[in-house]
Amino acid sequence: MLDKQAKTKLLRKIPHALYICGVKNGEEVNGFTASWVNQASFEPPLVTNCVKKDSSSHAAIQASGVFALSFLELGQKELAQKFFQPQRRVGNKFEDVEFYLGETGCPIIKDSLGYIEFKVVGSVEHGDHTVFVGEAIAAGVHRDGEILDLASTGWTYGG
Ligand SMILES: Cc1cc2nc3c(=O)[nH]c(=O)nc-3n(C[C@H](O)[C@H](O)[C@H](O)COP(=O)(O)O)c2cc1C
Structure with a gap:
């Protein structure tokens, strides 16, 4: 029997960092x-990147087969807050954020610790998120620093 409360309590203990996953869909970036x-x-x-099926980014990754992870620094909670709003509601999230395009054409946040770019080499589509398996094909460090961890934000995602 699945004790849902126990499942949620324990899954929320899994440590996570926060990233901005940059995607492209044709000429459009998100x-x-x-x-x-x-x-x-x-x-x-390889990494796994689990992406919500009803998000614009999911459609973009499926169409392009690439994504880029920008690693956020502790204290960059505001940036994370901006990017968890859906494009369908807020429009262009990159309007007032400095970025450049990586080798994959995906946007990379200038003011981040660094980035890794991936090409999708597999996926599992079983639940409400697709597990994209990405192979690292480019990477760069912008500066040293401590990563923004989910626990420090007081937010939860999952459980
Ligand atoms: C703390 C936090 C962590 C998140 N982690 C993920 C994640 O790992 N995968 C995912 O698909 N969405 C995650 N989200 C939700 C997306 O950021 C959100 O659905 C976003 O609006 C999608 O943007 P889009 O519709 O413009 O693609 C997270 C949200 C929060 C608040």
Whole structure:
């Protein structure tokens, strides 16, 4: 029997960092606050990135087959807050945020610790999020610093 309260309590203990996942759909760029990101292989270097099926970013990743993770620094909660709002409601989230396009054409946040770009090499579509498996194909460090962790924000995503 699944004790839902126990499941939620324990799943919320899994530590997560916060990233801006930059995506592109044709000429258009978008991004969303991501937390369900994990390493999945040394060689080739893989991560899993779980993306909500009804988000604009999901459609973009499916269409382009690429995404870029910008690593946020502790204290950049406002940036994370901006990017968890849906594009469908707020429009262009990059309007007042400095960014550049990476090798994949996905947007990378200038004021971040660094970035890794990925090409999608697999996916699992079973629940309300798709598990995209991404292979790292480009990366760069902007500066040293401590990563923005979900626990420090007081927010929850999951459970
Ligand atoms: C703390 C936090 C963590 C989040 N983590 C994820 C995540 O890992 N995957 C995901 O698909 N959405 C995540 N979201 C939700 C997206 O940021 C949100 O659905 C966003 O509006 C999607 O943007 P889009 O519709 O413009 O693509 C998170 C939201 C918050 C507040």
